[in-house]
Amino acid sequence: MSLATPPNASNGAPDLVDFPVPPAAGSPDSALPGPPVPPAHRIYFYSPDEWEIFITEWATGVAVSYRQIKQLGGSGDRGVDVAAFKTDQGLEGAWDCFQAKHYDGSLTLSDAFPEMLKIFHGVVDAFYRLPDRYVFVAPRGCGPTLNRLLSKPTELRKKFLELLDARGAATRLYDEQALQSIRELAEALNFSMFQSLELNEMLDVHRKTPYYAARFGTALPARPPVGRAPEHPAPGEATYVKKLVDVYEEQDPTSCFDSSSVAAHAKYGPHLQRQREAFYSAEALRLYARDSVPDGTYELLQDDVYTGVIDTADANHDSGLDRLRAVLAQSGQLDLGAHALISVSKLQDRQGICHQLANADKLTWVAADE
Template sequence: MTAEEQKADGHMPLCAMPRPSASTPSVALDGPPVSPVARIRMYSPDEWEDFIREWATALDETYVQIKKLGGAGDKGADIAAFKTDQQFEGPWDCFQAKHYEKPLSFSVAAAEILKLFTSVVEGAYTLPDSYHFLAPRALSTPFNMMVSNPTTLRKNFLDRLVKGDKLVEGLHEATLDAVRTLAAATDFSMFKSVELLDALTTHRRTRWHAARFGTSLPARGDSETPPDDYTPDETRYLQQLLAVYAERWPDKITTLESVADVPRLRKHLQQQRVNFFRAESLKAYSAGAVPPGTFERLQDDIHSGVIDIAEADHPDGYARLGQVLAHVGSLDLNRHKLINYTDIDDRKGICHQLANDDRLTWVEEE
């Protein structure tokens, strides 16, 4: 059949098929990134409480402890932030997590406010200094207006504290009277709402933000320069270095002070101190940039990567140290979030941290 006959018969040869349009989708499997707002809206209620607890650590207020209490028996306090060791018996702030598919309405919030006042009346805790509603889809417009007008919010709440209202159904009359008295005397400006974008801005200052949302880490500042005098935190790894020097040059090295008399060793010791302080600066940086345990896992992987070299046979401790410091730079540590902010000297410094904790030993003890 000719091409003309195929076309007349309703069949088109492949060579005559039109080219795909330029808008044909890519075969790449990755899609557009999920924004933090969209990611939060997919959270479970428990994940939302975790986020709020993290967020609270970056607030300007200084808290001695922040507890996640959400769940059965929390008495209306999902997250409690204590300002003193007196905890619930002293000043504190309450953060209420409401992860719903719709904006938070007054009818839902009123039940939480009632739970708060009832718990205070029953002696579960003192009235908090502030009570914050946090909802991924924000507050409904009418409720947001009430929160912005504390007197109106109090009036609307008191209007619900009457027999027959579903809000107070099952509440003992004496408790209802006590709640009504307490609410009437309370400044309702204590009730606040936190907008999601504002919460995210604050959360960026926490050590959990980059890990939670897959963003880049904050910039790392300059490392601390080793002071002229040795510090107590350097004691053990310096003892190990001294053992290395004294083993190879027993006629010249007896103390750390004597190292200064050998130019080659003086430079070597100074560089090891620079490396150690770089690693200490990385550790301090990690405390504000990544979740707890992240730096320690990097240390563990470096230890696992060099321990076979450290425990192999070497002519002496100086050779063992040199082989370990050379090998640590070749380790594949790309799974670690911190590695993009870590250089070779940081890795070498971590080896000295491990020696400081006696997890690495340069000179075999008899």
């Protein structure tokens, strides 16, 4: 994905790039049921790379509207592990920096000082503009001294300048001109941009993202009730509703010629309404999946339903109604237990997925030669 890629059009979430996307729940590589240990304890055993991925997931759930979130850690990262961009300008626009530190103990000032030097040097070297926030993110948090300094920006700046002037080991990576430029920048800066995050705060936010259940092996959140289909088909229903009208017209060509006439039909009107209710139930499941499981999870379920019913749809049938009934019946017989969404789905959703597939022109009830 390029830097200018806009937010995901389906849900407004920022793109997560340059790191492995979490597997969609229900895929062969997914392992939703995890060991019965608290999420925080599992995080303690993460590798540094996995910790950075967790931070990118967490960042999708914060209140700030990020355009894009990138994992930049590694050799030559210029002190930026995870960058969250607020504009399409990336590092040249407004952004937040998350410095990932996965240590066995709490962060100390001696851990933080070299990283602060890096970010200042990146600015004076014109590699990026100063971030709005520079946040230390460590599973075991910051030690008392660093926590106190982060809570008192004036004292933190004073301590930083003292360490800078002492010319210790961390400063030996830079020449005198660079150190002087760093000092001038630091003197003029409000150090409130330097912050830290507690793991419990991160988990509270991560819990609201689509990644939480898949990452920690927890139950999916409760699914909201499904509302009734509107009285009249919406424009987005046109394709599958027309295919249903074809089914009813084949049975009763005199009385069934459009959706309105079918809706008024004593026999086929209720049948059409049931199909529309199923379609809207599946749409509700799709929207639920968008906010509750990783991207692609719902599409994997759709793909398996299609694979499970297409042979039935392609078989010879006496009528389009027989084909429709056979496909809907087959959808209820499919073994979809490997899919995480099955735990919050119902038979009506499977039938609705068949109508979504018809809406996408992947299924048709009345064959051309019938």
